[in-house]
Every structure is written in C-alpha cells, then in structure tokens.
Amino acid sequence: MKRNVLIIGAGGVAQVVAHKCAQNNDVLGDIHIASRTSAKCDAIIDSIREKSSLKTDGVLAAHALDAMDSAAVAQLIRDTGVQIVINVGSPFVNMTVLEACIETGTAYMDTAIHEDPTKICETPPWYGNYEWQRRDRCAKTGTTAILGIGFDPGVVNAYAKLAIDDYLDEVTSIDIVDINAGSHGRWFSTNFDPEINFREFTGTVYSWQNGNWQTNTMFEVGKTWDLPVVGQQKAYMTGHDEVHSLATNYPQADVRFWMGFGDHYINVFTVLKNLGLLSEQPVKTAEGLEVIPLKVVKAVLPDPSSLAPDYTGKTCIGDLVKGTKDGKPTEVFVYNIADHKDAYNEVGSQGISYTAGVPPVAAAMLIANGTWDTGTMVNVEELDPKPFLTLLDQIGLPTRVKDANGDRPWNA
Amino acid sequence: MKRNVLIIGAGGVAQVVAHKCAQNNDVLGDIHIASRTSAKCDAIIDSIREKSSLKTDGVLAAHALDAMDSAAVAQLIRDTGVQIVINVGSPFVNMTVLEACIETGTAYMDTAIHEDPTKICETPPWYGNYEWQRRDRCAKTGTTAILGIGFDPGVVNAYAKLAIDDYLDEVTSIDIVDINAGSHGRWFSTNFDPEINFREFTGTVYSWQNGNWQTNTMFEVGKTWDLPVVGQQKAYMTGHDEVHSLATNYPQADVRFWMGFGDHYINVFTVLKNLGLLSEQPVKTAEGLEVIPLKVVKAVLPDPSSLAPDYTGKTCIGDLVKGTKDGKPTEVFVYNIADHKDAYNEVGSQGISYTAGVPPVAAAMLIANGTWDTGTMVNVEELDPKPFLTLLDQIGLPTRVKDANGDRPWNA
Numbered sequence: 001m002k003r004n005v006l007i008i009g010a011g012g013v014a015q016v017v018a019h020k021c022a023q024n025n026d027v028l029g030d031i032h033i034a035s036r037t038s039a040k041c042d043a044i045i046d047s048i049r050e051k052s053s054l055k056t057d058g059v060l061a062a063h064a065l066d067a068m069d070s071a072a073v074a075q076l077i078r079d080t081g082v083q084i085v086i087n088v089g090s091p092f093v094n095m096t097v098l099e100a101c102i103e104t105g106t107a108y109m110d111t112a113i114h115e116d117p118t119k120i121c122e123t124p125p126w127y128g129n130y131e132w133q134r135r136d137r138c139a140k141t142g143t144t145a146i147l148g149i150g151f152d153p154g155v156v157n158a159y160a161k162l163a164i165d166d167y168l169d170e171v172t173s174i175d176i177v178d179i180n181a182g183s184h185g186r187w188f189s190t191n192f193d194p195e196i197n198f199r200e201f202t203g204t205v206y207s208w209q210n211g212n213w214q215t216n217t218m219f220e221v222g223k224t225w226d227l228p229v230v231g232q233q234k235a236y237m238t239g240h241d242e243v244h245s246l247a248t249n250y251p252q253a254d255v256r257f258w259m260g261f262g263d264h265y266i267n268v269f270t271v272l273k274n275l276g277l278l279s280e281q282p283v284k285t286a287e288g289l290e291v292i293p294l295k296v297v298k299a300v301l302p303d304p305s306s307l308a309p310d311y312t313g314k315t316c317i318g319d320l321v322k323g324t325k326d327g328k329p330t331e332v333f334v335y336n337i338a339d340h341k342d343a344y345n346e347v348g349s350q351g352i353s354y355t356a357g358v359p360p361v362a363a364a365m366l367i368a369n370g371t372w373d374t375g376t377m378v379n380v381e382e383l384d385p386k387p388f389l390t391l392l393d394q395i396g397l398p399t400r401v402k403d404a405n406g407d408r409p410w411n412a
Numbered sequence: 413m414k415r416n417v418l419i420i421g422a423g424g425v426a427q428v429v430a431h432k433c434a435q436n437n438d439v440l441g442d443i444h445i446a447s448r449t450s451a452k453c454d455a456i457i458d459s460i461r462e463k464s465s466l467k468t469d470g471v472l473a474a475h476a477l478d479a480m481d482s483a484a485v486a487q488l489i490r491d492t493g494v495q496i497v498i499n500v501g502s503p504f505v506n507m508t509v510l511e512a513c514i515e516t517g518t519a520y521m522d523t524a525i526h527e528d529p530t531k532i533c534e535t536p537p538w539y540g541n542y543e544w545q546r547r548d549r550c551a552k553t554g555t556t557a558i559l560g561i562g563f564d565p566g567v568v569n570a571y572a573k574l575a576i577d578d579y580l581d582e583v584t585s586i587d588i589v590d591i592n593a594g595s596h597g598r599w600f601s602t603n604f605d606p607e608i609n610f611r612e613f614t615g616t617v618y619s620w621q622n623g624n625w626q627t628n629t630m631f632e633v634g635k636t637w638d639l640p641v642v643g644q645q646k647a648y649m650t651g652h653d654e655v656h657s658l659a660t661n662y663p664q665a666d667v668r669f670w671m672g673f674g675d676h677y678i679n680v681f682t683v684l685k686n687l688g689l690l691s692e693q694p695v696k697t698a699e700g701l702e703v704i705p706l707k708v709v710k711a712v713l714p715d716p717s718s719l720a721p722d723y724t725g726k727t728c729i730g731d732l733v734k735g736t737k738d739g740k741p742t743e744v745f746v747y748n749i750a751d752h753k754d755a756y757n758e759v760g761s762q763g764i765s766y767t768a769g770v771p772p773v774a775a776a777m778l779i780a781n782g783t784w785d786t787g788t789m790v791n792v793e794e795l796d797p798k799p800f801l802t803l804l805d806q807i808g809l810p811t812r813v814k815d816a817n818g819d820r821p822w823n824a
Contacts, residue, residue: 187686271683274599276712283711285703286607295697296708300688 002083002107002367003029004059006076008067008097009089010040012192012305012349013111013150016357017086018044019347020395022053022060027365030059032080035089038064047348067093073100083107084367086360088150090196091115095130102134102143107367109360111150113241124206124213125244131377138377145377149363150356151336152178152257153242155397156319157380158388159334160246162410163321165385167332167403171253171323174246179260181230182313182340182351188268189302191352195294198278201269205239208247208255219266223258228400228407229337230316235260245379253323272297311340311350332403334410336392346396355397362391386411414495414519414780415441416471418488420479420509421501422452424604424717424761425523425562428769429498430456431759432807434465434472439777442471444492447501450476459760479505485512495519496779498772503527503608507542514546514555519779521772523562525653527611530692536618536625537656543789550789557789561775562768563748564590564669565654567809568731569792570800571746572658574822575733577797579744579815583665583735586658591672593642594725594752594763600680601714603764607706610690613681617651620659620667631678635670640812640819641749642728647672657791665735684709716762723752723762744815746822748804758808767809774803798823 005028007017014033021031033041041062048060061080066072067089077085077100087097087110094114101108114130116122122129131147138145148154156176164171180191190197205216221237240257247255261269272278277293284290318335336355343354366372371387380388389399389410399410417440419429426445433443445453453474460472473492478484479501489497489512499509499522506526513520526542528534534541543559550557560566568588576583592603602609617628633649652669659667673681684690689705696702730747748767755766778784783799792800801811801822811822 188683267679268683268687271600271680272687275680275684275709277689277709279712283708285707285711287707289701289703289707291697291701291703291708291711293708293712295699295701296695296703296705297687297689299695299697299703300691300705 001370002373004080004082005029005084005086005364006032006034006080006082008034008065008073008085008087008093010035010037010044011088012308012353013088013357015044015047016347016349016353017088017361019048019051019053020358020361021364022048023055024361024365024395025054025058026056027368028084030080030082032059032061032063032082034063034065034067034076036064036066038062051348068096070096070099070103073097074103077101077104077106084364085109086364088357088360092117098131098134098145101145102137102141105141105143107144107373109146109149109363111148111154111356111360113148113244125248126241127244127379135377139375142375143377144367144372144374146363146372146374146383147377147379148241148245149360149380151317151359151397152176152240153245154359154380155336155392156317157242157246158383158385159319159399160250160321161381162385162389163319163332163334164250164323168321168323168325168330171250171321173254173256173322174250175256175258175320176240176242177225177227177235177258177260177316177318177320179225179227179230179233179235179316180352181233181260182311182315184307185310186302186307188264189307190304191307191350192304194298194301198269198294201238202273202278203239205237206243207237207257208243210254211251219261225258227316227318228335228402229314233260246381249379249381308344308348308350311344314339315351315355317355330403332401334399334401336397336399338397358395358397359392362388362395365391413782414785416492416494417441417496417498417776418444418446418492418494420446420477420485420497420499420505422447422449422456423500424720424765425500425769427456427459427717428755428759428761428765429500429773431460431463431465432770432773433776434460435467436773436777436807437466437470438468439780440496442473442492442494444471444473444475444494446475446477446479446488448476448478450474463760465759480508482508482511482515485509486515489513489516489518496776497521498776500769500772502605504529510543510546510557513557514549514553517553517555519556519785521558521561521775523560523566523768523772525560525656537660538653539656539791547789551787554787555789556779556784556786558775558784558786558795559789559791560653560657561772561792563729563771563809564588564652565657566771566792567748567804568729569654569658570795570797571731571811572662572733573793574797574801575731575744575746576662576735580733580735580737580742583662583733585666585668585734586662587668587670587732588652588654589637589639589647589670589728589730589732591637591639591642591645591647591728592764593645593672594723594727596719596762597722598714598719600676601719602716603719603762604716606710606713606716610681610684610706610709611692613650614685614690615651617649618655619649619669620655620663622666623663631673637670639728639730640747640814641726645672658793661791661793720756720760720762720765723756726751727763727767729767742815744813746811746813748809748811750809770807770809771804774800774807777803
C-alpha cells in the first residue's frame with residue numbers, strides 16, 4: 001500500500017493527471033505538483049478548485065523544482081512524504097527523477113522515453129540506452145518503476161498483452177495506430193510544444209520486422225486504415241517508444257507504430273523542413289542576428305494550450321494484433337475512442353493530453369492498492385492488463401475490441 | 413551630354429548593370445560601384461576584368477557607401493564626378509539617393525518603387541507616396557529622374573507606349589505578363605532578394621479597371637496564357653509598380669499585371685504566409701529574442717545570386733495591349749524572350765537579373781547622348797520608346813511584336 005503523489009511537470013498532460021488524482025484522492029492521498037515555474041502549478045490547482053475535482057478534502061500543493069537536479073527531487077520526496085511519483089515533465093528529466101526515486105524507494109512512472117537534448121533518435125532499443133541500465137538497481141532496492149504509462153506508450157502495451165494472452169495462441173504482428181481525427185480550427189498548429197513535436201519526426205523511423213530493426217524516413221511508409229468511429233484514415237510509420245519494448249518482449253512478432261497525419265500537416269512540415277526552418281542550428285540574418293529557425297517557427301505558431309477550448313472531434317488509438325488461434329489466422333483490434341470536447345469539459349485539456357494523462361493515474365491507483373506495486377522496473381506489457389483496463393473503463397478511457405465476433409467492450 | 417556612372421548596389425542586377433556599362437564605357441565613361449559592403453563591389457569588378465568586359469580602358473572603382481545617408485551619396489557623387497546614378501540597391505534607399513541626385517543635379521534612375529521598410533503595400537498610386545512628391549523639385553533643378561527603368565517596370569512601360577502610339581487609335585486595356593519558364597534546380601528559391609520578393613505578394617493586389625482601383629488578394633485571380641516560346645503558362649494578377657504610373661497616364665484603359673507562378677511556389681508562399689513567417693513585424697521567441705520572421709526566412713533560403721550557374725530555360729515578358737484601330741477591335745502583344753544560360757555566359761547572372769539590369773544601361777546611354785536627358789522626373793511611358801527599344805535590340809534584349817499580321821521583330 002502506497003499513498004501520496006508527486007506530479008512532476010505542469011503542462012497539458014500534468015493538468016489532466018492532477019485533475020484525475022484529485023478525483024481519486026480518497027485512494028491516492030496528498031497531491032503535490034512541482035515544476036520549474038510554480039505559478040504553472042498554481043494555475044492547475046486553481047483549475048482543480050474551480051471544477052471542485054477533489055473527491056475528499058486533502059492536501060493539494062504547488063512546488064518550484066528543478067527536476068534536472070536529482071538531489072532536489074529526492075529532498076522534495078522526503079519533505080512531502082510522497083510514495084508515488086508521476087513524472088510528466090520534459091523527457092529530458094526522466095533519469096534524474098528516476099534516480100531520486102531509486103534513492104528514496106519511491107514508486108516511479110513516466111509517459112515517454114528519456115531523451116538527451118543534444119541527440120535526436122538514438123540506437124534501438126531506445127530503453128536500453130538509459131532506462132534498462134537501471135533495472136537491476138530498481139530490483140535490488142525494491143523500487144517500483146513503470147516505464148511509459150501514458151496512452152502510447154502505455155495503454156497500447158497493455159492492449160498488446162491482452163490481445164496476445166486472451167485472443168491468440170501465437171502472435172505474428174503488433175501494429176499500433178494513433179489517429180487524431182479532431183480539429184482545432186486553426187490553419188495549422190501542433191498539438192504539443194512545436195519544438196518537441198517536430199523533433200519527433202526529423203530522425204530515423206525504427207520498426208521491428210522479420211526479427212530485425214528496419215529503418216525508414218518519416219512519411220516514407222504510409223497506409224490507409226479503416227477504423228471504428230473515425231473511419232478511413234491515412235497513417236505513416238513512425239518511430240515510437242513502445243516499439244522498442246514490445247520488440248524485446250515479443251521478438252517473434254513484427255512491431256510497428258503508425259501515426260495519422262493529414263496531407264496538410266505533411267505539407268507544412270515538408271515545406272518547413274526542406275527550407276531549413278526546422279533546424280536547431282543557428283543561422284545569421286543579413287543584419288547579423290543569430291537565430292535558431294525552429295525557435296522562430298515555434299514563436300509564430302499557436303500556443304498548443306490555447307487550442308483546447310475550440311477542439312472538437314475524436315481520437316482513435318489501438319492495436320491491431322495478428323497471429324493464430326486454434327491453428328487459424330486470427331486478428332483483433334483493441335482500441336479506445338476519446339472525445340476532445342468531453343476532455344475539455346471534464347478537466348480543461350484537449351483529448352491528446354487526456355489520453356496521455358489518465359493512464360498514469362490508473363496505474364498510481366493500482367500501485368496504491370498493491371496490484372501493480374512490482375518492486376522492480378517494468379514496461380507495461382509485463383504487467384497484468386486486466387485490473388488496469390477495468391480501472392480505465394471507470395475513469396474515462398474505456399477499451400473496446402473488434403474482431404471476427406464483432407465490435408464490443410473488451411470485457412463484455 | 414552626361415558621362416560617368418555611379419552604380420548603387422552590388423547584387424545580381426548590379427552585376428549585370430556593371431558588365432553592360434563596361435561593355436559601353438566608350439559612351440558612359442568612368443564606372444563606380446558602391447554598396448554597404450565594398451567587397452561585393454570588388455567581386456563584380458573582378459568578374460568584369462575576368463570576362464574582359466571593358467570596351468576601352470577606363471576607371472572601374474568600388475566604394476563602400478551607406479545609401480540611406482543622403483549626404484554620403486551626394487559626397488560620393490561629387491568625389492567621383494559622376495553625372496548619372498543607376499540605383500539598383502534595395503528599394504528602401506531610393507529617396508535618399510534621389511535627394512542626393514537632386515542636390516547635385518545628377519541624373520537618377522531606379523528599377524523599383526520606393527519602399528518604407530515598415531510598410532507593406534501603400535495606397536495607390538504608389539508613385540504618389542514618395543516619387544511624384546519630388547517631381548516639381550526635379551523640374552525646378554533640371555534633374556533628370558527616370559523612375560522604374562528595369563524590365564517590369566521599365567521596358568514594359570515603353571512597350572505600352574509603343575503599342576498605343578503605333579498600333580492603336582484607342583487603348584482599352586494593358587495586360588503586362590511576366591513569365592519565368594526557367595528552372596534553377598533548387599527545392600525552392602526566390603529569384604531575387606526573398607525579403608523584397610515576398611513583400612511584393614503579401615499586400616493587397618491593386619489593378620486599374622473600369623476607371624477605378626480594384627483590390628484583390630494574391631493568387632485570387634489566375635489566368636492561363638498562351639505565349640510565344642514558353643507556351644501555356646498560368647499567371648496571377650499581382651500588384652506591380654507600373655500599374656500605378658500607366659493607370660495615371662492611360663486612365664481610360666484597364667491596367668493589370670500578371671506574374672507566372674508554379675503550384676510549388678504558391679504552396680511554399682502560402683505555408684510561410686499563413687504561419688506568419690513572412691511578417692515584417694517582430695515576434696519574440698520563448699527565450700526572449702526579438703526577431704523579424706521574414707528576415708529568418710531570407711537567411712535560410714538560397715542566395716539568389718548563387719542560382720545563376722545552374723539556371724536554364726527562358727523568360728517571356730510582354731504587354732498585351734488591346735483597343736481599336738480604324739474602328740475595329742485590335743490587339744498586339746509586344747514582348748521579349750531572354751535565356752538564363754545566355755545571360756550567365758555573358759555577364760555571370762541569371763535571366764531575371766539580366767532583364768532588369770540591361771534596360772537602365774540603355775537608358776544611361778540615352779541620357780549620355782542627350783536623347784532621354786529630360787531635366788525632369790518621368791515614368792518610362794512618358795518618353796519616346798523607339799531609341800530605347802532600338803538600343804535594347806543591340807545590347808541584348810530584342811523586342812518582338814505579335815498581332816494579326818504575325819510574330820516578328822518590332823521594327824521589321
């Protein structure tokens with residue numbers, strides 16, 4: 001049994017995490033929010049109070065924290081007495097926060113793989129570069145660390161595990177498909193920090209196929225999917241965290257990640273990239289001013305947090321898992337549909353933040369009640385998915401399956 | 413009789429002007445080239461020496477000059493003893509250079525309308541905002557000032573005058589069409605200074621129709637033209653300098669300007685414009701740096717002068733002038749075809765620079781021999797076009813006409 005949560009970060013996802021923790025503070029206990037700018041934490045707390053999201057009276061506090069400073073993180077853990085850390089800060093801080101959790105024996109969670117700000121797209125499997133090098137120390141100290149527990153990675157890893165265990169005898173492929181069929185009503189905007197968003201697509205696309213790492217470039221491999229609710233959608237093979245753990249746990253299967261992009265996004269991205277406007281290297285204007293083009297692009301684009309009030313439409317994220325059952329080829333699509341407007345009405349964030357922020361709270365509740373308090377480092381597909389998906393059904397992200405027997409709730 | 417020329421500017425057009433002045437220095441006398449960076453003037457001089465362009469031995473000198481400083485321009489005019497200034501610097505310096513010419517009684521020419529760097533697209537007629545306000549002072553001081561004597565504006569104004577005087581009794585419309593059917597082989601580039609190029613298309617498109625100024629947006633009105641040599645080409649109604657003087661001199665005619673654009677150019681332009689990257693207003697990056705987006709776009713794009721060696725294909729620029737002759741509807745297309753490769757071989761610049769840079773040299777020769785030494789301020793359609801077109805035939809930009817009687821040299 002663990003209680004009291006420290007949320008690290010104060011962006012759109014942190015806003016969702018905080019609201020959901022508040023809605024379940026009878027289970028989770030005290031809620032602390034820490035980021036470099038404590039005013040951003042205060043704004044989240046104001047929003048929780050405004051929506052009366054706290055289930056029971058309890059601690060709700062903001063802290064200024066430099067999460068790159070491991071000792072400062074450990075000190076805040078000790079000062080607040082938290083036993084669970086949900087790290088939804090920048091992926092650059094993952095390892096300093098994890099180290100503080102190992103040092104203090106606190107349960108750790110994050111939603112994205114660690115990144116070194118100076119490197120784009122490291123060697124696969126990505127988890128091997130930082131996270132898994134600390135697995136033995138987690139086991140030795142009994143530290144629970146759940147890696148990548150957002151939606152993708154996170155829920156989609158649980159979907160893969162569910163499909164493989166319950167619907168197949170043997171797995172041959174896992175295709176994760178992430179479609180945002182919503183509309184923000186702007187001519188163009190990224191859904192999160194443009195600098196981080198564009199960074200994701202300027203490197204090599206890794207996939208696991210035929211027992212080997214395959215490399216492609218972004219937008220090189222596209223495929224039109226016909227999906228529930230959102231219909232026909234074009235998606236492109238993209239490098240993504242969960243490909244790296246699923247390929248390690250299911251090396252016999254092809255593992256690919258597909259992200260939906262409209263032609264408009266691709267066109268804008270292509271123009272900016274080909275002109276050199278996505279470069280992180282400074283250029284000099286005719287007047288002699290040194291400027292990083294990507295930072296100017298970020299400056300002219302809409303602030304992603306400004307999109308939520310006007311966002312409409314739905315997301316569809318799921319796993320198409322193929323293999324054999326009773327000797328016959330079988331496939332199942334395990335998925336969730338989320339609605340941008342519903343998310344905004346409930347927690348003041350759009351759907352992209354909502355799908356990423358709800359799952360770590362479900363995981364925190366499973367750590368709190370002991371179900372997922374593993375005392376070691378795991379990726380999500382190494383855990384029992386059923387209590388997790390059951391909880392997600394209850395707190396806003398219901399799971400459905402579609403196969404030869406129809407389209408229905410997963411546990412119908 | 414005037415002699416000795418000061419060229420202001422050291423870009424691609426200045427390179428052409430300098431070469432052409434050198435080829436005709438028996439008429440023009442000393443040649444001085446001045447720009448903010450005298451090394452750029454030196455490079456032009458090196459290129460003239462390399463191609464042995466000087467017709468006779470003579471002065472060929474580089475100068476560092478801030479052309480925004482009218483007193484400095486006047487001083488350089490006095491120091492060098494020049495009587496003719498060909499201003500092919502940035503359009504931001506036109507008025508300071510013109511003032512220096514008025515002060516010293518030196519003949520003045522430019523190839524584009526004056527621009528205030530902080531304003532885009534002023535009220536029509538554009539010449540009324542700056543140039544024509546100085547017409548009386550030119551007349552009073554006997555200062556020859558020929559406005560807009562590149563190709564367009566410039567040669568196309570002479571084409572209009574020729575067509576109206578020699579081919580029609582009454583004029584009803586003047587459509588100027590500028591097609592660059594060449595290829596520079598880059599993913600994207602503007603053909604001259606990107607800042608000036610994009611500025612031309614971000615404002616209101618003014619045309620003169622039915623005796624009034626009409627307004628449209630860029631790329632709103634497109635039309636496919638079937639032209640000599642370059643064939644079928646899509647062009648869009650664009651605001652342009654010569655519309656403003658021709659509409660004043662021929663208010664009875666519709667006056668429109670059409671510029672050819674490929675879909676690729678339009679796409680890149682549209683993305684940059686809609687994102688706000690063509691703005692001349694500063695934005696602030698997350699790090700607090702104030703930057704003008706358009707200047708960053710300029711910094712990442714190819715230097716237009718670097719395109720020349722690889723440029724292939726032809727330009728077609730001309731006037732379709734309609735009206736009546738002997739009571740019957742009549743039309744004539746007066747035009748020039750230029751070749752990018754030929755231009756590069758002759759003067760080391762591409763065709764766009766060539767067509768802009770040769771005409772002011774022809775005009776300088778006509779000022780030198782007294783033919784066009786007006787002693788006042790004029791737009792090109794107010795001058796006799798014939799000696800000008802005759803000279804252009806000889807120095808690289810031959811004129812042709814196409815009408816019901818066929819397609820032939822204008823003076824055949």
